[in-house]
Amino acid sequence: MRDFPKVELHLHLEGAAPPAFIRGLAREKNMDISGVFDEHGNYAFKDFWHFLKVYEAATSTLQTAEDYHRLTLAVLEESAAHGVIYTESFLSPDFCGGRDVGAWREYLHAIRDAADQAEKSHGIIMRGVVTCIRHFGPEKAKETALCAAETAGDWLTGFGIAGDETAGKPKDFAYSFDMAREAGLRLTAHAGEWGGPQSVRDALNDLGVERIGHGVRVAEDPALVEELAEKEVVLEVCPGSNVALGVYPNWRAHPIGMLFDKGVKVTVSTDDPPFFHTTMTDEYDRLSDTFDWDDGVFKTLNTIAANAAFCDEKTRANVLERLEKTDD
Numbered sequence: 001m002r003d004f005p006k007v008e009l010h011l012h013l014e015g016a017a018p019p020a021f022i023r024g025l026a027r028e029k030n031m032d033i034s035g036v037f038d039e040h041g042n043y044a045f046k047d048f049w050h051f052l053k054v055y056e057a058a059t060s061t062l063q064t065a066e067d068y069h070r071l072t073l074a075v076l077e078e079s080a081a082h083g084v085i086y087t088e089s090f091l092s093p094d095f096c097g098g099r100d101v102g103a104w105r106e107y108l109h110a111i112r113d114a115a116d117q118a119e120k121s122h123g124i125i126m127r128g129v130v131t132c133i134r135h136f137g138p139e140k141a142k143e144t145a146l147c148a149a150e151t152a153g154d155w156l157t158g159f160g161i162a163g164d165e166t167a168g169k170p171k172d173f174a175y176s177f178d179m180a181r182e183a184g185l186r187l188t189a190h191a192g193e194w195g196g197p198q199s200v201r202d203a204l205n206d207l208g209v210e211r212i213g214h215g216v217r218v219a220e221d222p223a224l225v226e227e228l229a230e231k232e233v234v235l236e237v238c239p240g241s242n243v244a245l246g247v248y249p250n251w252r253a254h255p256i257g258m259l260f261d262k263g264v265k266v267t268v269s270t271d272d273p274p275f276f277h278t279t280m281t282d283e284y285d286r287l288s289d290t291f292d293w294d295d296g297v298f299k300t301l302n303t304i305a306a307n308a309a310f311c312d313e314k315t316r317a318n319v320l321e322r323l324e325k326t327d328d
């Protein structure tokens with residue numbers, strides 16, 4: 001499936017950093033981040049909450065706009081090598097300049113510059129979605145939303161919330177989502193991964209998001225599954241991430257097959273690929289093995305993703321045209 005054209009809607013930029021890249025930065029800066037890796041040099045963590053800590057420790061090596069320029073190039077090169085033609089990446093002003101709007105502009109400029117370079121050399125299109133970090137609390141989220149609102153446009157196109165889904169409630173962040181919406185940003189929220197079906201209802205009702213990051217736990221509530229299908233809410237499903245973090249014990253137990261069969265608009269992404277030992281190619285291979293999905297199903301999922309992308313219509317038409325050229 002490596003060369004199959006893919007649209008990815010849920011990728012945390014720092015979470016896509018190859019371990020060797022982070023080790024290289026730590027070496028350059030004489031930082032000791034030994035707790036981040038196992039004896040094989042892979043990211044090491046014992047559960048989701050430990051993952052968030054390790055993620056933040058790895059990210060502490062990224063300290064300048066130039067570091068993010070290099071990171072973005074490395075990430076997009078890897079995504080393009082797995083057939084990704086359009087990627088929406090979660091960006092965090094919390095890590096990029098400590099939520100200072102001026103500093104954030106510099107980081108964003110560097111990330112965009114790298115994205116332009118990667119589009120020229122590898123044909124991959126990137127758009128940015130700012131995420132606030134739930135366990136940093138609603139006050140910091142307001143500052144993050146201001147960074148997003150000040151830089152909203154045809155490249156920085158969305159706003160969302162990541163981090164510890166068990167911290168606080170969606171409505172605590174309503175002010176930030178209102179600010180983002182008023183700035184013209186499109187909205188998504190992580191829900192229904194560590195929270196049950198009600199967490200998805202809350203994200204939809206209290207934040208007014210049009211997409212849900214993960215959302216797979218709606219499978220526990222048949223009425224909600226039906227409602228999502230009817231309302232055409234798009235789920236950014238990351239099956240390999242869910243299995244790696246133990247939300248489901250194995251691929252067979254993952255509800256993406258059932259959700260697709262029930263008409264829910266599901267899409268496929270990697271979340272934090274090296275952390276979860278996955279790539280977009282691996283995701284497609286495992287889905288094909290597990291659910292017997294053929295190229296036609298994958299083309300359908302990519303078309304759903306392209307139609308749900310937070311980009312302008314010209315870019316969408318370009319992406320859809322490239323998908324249309326896929327043989328099935």
Ligand code: HPA
Nearest residue numbers: 012015162163164271272
């Ligand atoms: N989930 C939630 N928050 C995150 C993640 C993730 O996979 N990666 C970085 N922040």
Ligand code: ZN
Nearest residue numbers: 010162213271
């Ligand atoms: Zn995520």
